[in-house]
Amino acid sequence: MKINNELVKIVLDAYDLDEEKLNEIFNEPVLSNxxxxxxxxxxxxxxxxxxxxxxxxxxxxxxxxxxxxxxxxxxxxxxxxxxxxxxxxxxxxxxxxxxxxxxxxxxxxxxxxxxxxxxxxxxxxxxxxxxxxxxxxxxxxxxxxxxxxxxxxxxxxxxxxxxxxxxxxxxxxxxxxxxxxxxxxxxxxxxxxxxxxxxxxxxxxxxxxxxxxxxxxxxxQGCYPAVNRLKNNQFERCDETTIGFQIAPKLNVTGRLADRAKANNTVRYLLSNDERLIDSGVVQINELNEIRKQITMEMVSISERQLSEAFFQIVHDDTFHEGVVGLVAGRLANQLNKPFMVLAHKDGLYKGSIRSVEGLDLTTFFDGCLDLLEAYGGHAMAAGISFKEEAYEEVCHYIEENSHDFVYEKPVLNTIKLDETMLTLENIDALNCLRPFGTGFEAPIFEVKVQIKEVKTMGGNAHLKIISQLNNEYILFNEGAGAEQYRQCTEVGFIGNVSINSFRGRRTVSMNVMESVFS
Structure with missing residues (x-):
């Protein structure tokens, strides 16, 4: 199989895929009988x-x-x-x-x-x-x-x-x-x-x-207006990232905010060919999604004020929305590398979601207290839970007793080390031939050393954008407080996924930074 682009060759060598998977990547897609x-x-x-x-x-x-x-x-x-x-x-x-x-x-x-x-x-x-x-x-x-x-x-x-x-x-x-x-x-x-x-x-x-x-x-190709209209920008091409971060959350929102809308109406929207119904449906779904974002932000803020020294974090509030607890638990677990249980409380019952970290298996963790729970189920990294309010102290005690000795080891990222000169628009465009990336075939994580040209803050000083001497962008979310540290550096290593950012006709290589490596 002849590969013409050097970066594509490097990525494929790193993944060491068998012939069957290479055929799936490069052959035309055909659905089975x-x-x-x-x-x-x-x-x-x-x-x-x-x-x-x-x-x-x-x-x-x-x-x-x-x-x-x-x-x-x-x-x-x-x-x-x-x-x-x-x-x-x-x-x-x-x-x-x-x-x-x-x-x-x-x-x-x-x-x-x-x-x-x-x-x-x-x-x-x-x-x-x-x-x-x-x-x-x-x-x-x-x-x-x-x-x-x-x-x-x-x-x-x-x-x-x-x-x-x-x-x-x-x-x-x-x-x-x-x-x-x-x-x-x-x-x-x-x-x-x-x-x-x-x-x-x-x-x-x-x-x-x-x-x-x-x-x-x-x-x-413009098929299925009801789905296409859920994109944030109607003029951009759709890829798996567009679906994962724009379309899918909007389809999920009526199920999450079931007190404001019904998932059955989203089915009705997807079945409609009436442009007027699609127009009004898009407006309603977008409005609901903005409400969901606001609820999520408020719940994250309340949760952050409840953080303790414990490894396994438990947060709850009477204002928490049951349909959003999983999003909040996932965001906090990813951000702090700790298991999180986020609970809504209503009518004498706690109902919530748990998100774990590598090594703490939720399929077995609660086996010793199932008699305290009204419902429990999920998989190794995520689960749903409910229990009566009178069981709250016992459940918390069980969690503390069974997690305080757990030693979390952050997974080592499998990176592909590159010279930054490899991160060109042509090379990043060439990686599209490997798409879609996702579970089981994750987008490549690159590690590069960068000569810093400029450090900027974004989002009310919450985030950082670092521009290299090659004019590539490196985005660090929730790292705004560390701006001065980067301004004191001339060179730093960055690890993350790379894409192309298009803004007002200008295309720029951009890395979503997962880790920084200081010399």
Missing amino acids: PYEAKGILECGRILKKVKDEKEKILVCGDYDADGICATAILVMALKKAGIECGYYIPDRLTEGYGLNVNTVNNALAKGYKYFITVDNGVKAVEAMQAIRAANATLILTDHHNYDESEILCDCFVHPFKMDSKFQTLSGAGVACLIARMLMKESREAVILACVAAIADCMPVWGETRSLIRLGLKYLN
């Missing part, structure tokens, strides 16, 4: 039966970006296939995650005999039992970890049951397989699956890589 995926054929038979019997099916979704996209994909496909359907996403604050018995009973009362979950269902044991007891039919599609003994359905469609190329799929990726079975190719379905994969931080290999590459291609 959906019938190759286990469960799709049986799913198709049941959906044909729904249509032939003139019955209707309820699509049972989830309130995050993946669940919303998956719901929109399936509703779009079912309607195009002539299958009557409805859809429902639960309220995060009042109903919680996943299909529940109340939703099942309400649907049964409305004449639904068929149900299909997207991006949820494997933990909905009581709902599965209710559907079986009513002699109704359930197609369960999900991508989360599951216990085989708990699965009770008529058809189970899950990436872990499929060949390896499908095992990176998100909930919307699975829905896209079903959609492509029902209506062959759909650019809208591929775009939604692309957005969901990035939003859910799925590994960017296998079928998911093809979905992302094709989805970005279609978006940049």
Whole structure:
């Protein structure tokens, strides 16, 4: 395989990828035949039966970006296939995650005999039992970890049951397989699956890589105005960063702020072709997202005032919004390299999110106090938790006792050392041939020594922009207080990801600095 650009060669040498992954990067993206995926054929038979019997099916979704996209994909496909359907996403604050018995009973009362979950269902044991007891039919599609003994359905469609190329799929990726079975190719379905994969931080290999590459291609061709309009700048090209930091948060916002809006309305927005509805929808979503940002900032500020000397930080306040606690916990954990539990308090119950650090596994950490908890679940680095207010002191004591001896070792960054002269517009543009970057194929982290030309503060002196003698920019967030230290230096090492910043027609190489190395 001939590579013409020297920086691309350096990056590929550092990653040491096998031939299969190199082919995925450089070959044209092609989606697999959906019938190759286990469960799709049986799913198709049941959906044909729904249509032939003139019955209707309820699509049972989830309130995050993946669940919303998956719901929109399936509703779009079912309607195009002539299958009557409805859809429902639960309220995060009042109903919680996943299909529940109340939703099942309400649907049964409305004449639904068929149900299909997207991006949820494997933990909905009581709902599965209710559907079986009513002699109704359930197609369960999900991508989360599951216990085989708990699965009770008529058809189970899950990436872990499929060949390896499908095992990176998100909930919307699975829905896209079903959609492509029902209506062959759909650019809208591929775009939604692309957005969901990035939003859910799925590994960017296998079928998911093809979905992302094709989805970005279609978006940049102007397809799907309802999604394209969620970008901050309508004139900029869309890449995985645009989706991760601009589009995905806006799709998530109605699920987070369920007291102000409904995730079901975001599905309705994604299904609309009416320009006026799209225009008004964009305005509402953007307004909600600004409210979410403000709530997050206020909660971070309150949390910072509660910080203690403890390693495992616990913060709470009666004003905290339950839908935003995960964002706050994640931001603080990343910033301070400590585990954070951020709790909202209402009606005698604490409900919150935990974000951990490398080495402290949340799947096992709370095993010794599960009897104190009302609910708990998640994975190694992130979890949700709830407990009654009378258990607060005991839970805090348990956390302190089981974390105070933990020694955190900051992960060593795998960097690629370069001479700064390699960081040119031409070279950084050339790296685009390796995209998309993401989970399992992270953007390269470069380490360079820089001759300092100018040090500027930004954002009310909160952040730094350092300009090198080569006129490259180095951005240091939340490091404004250290401006004088950099002004005293002539040379410093920087470690971080590199991109191109475009402003008023001027393109500049820019590094988002993760670490500084002083001589």
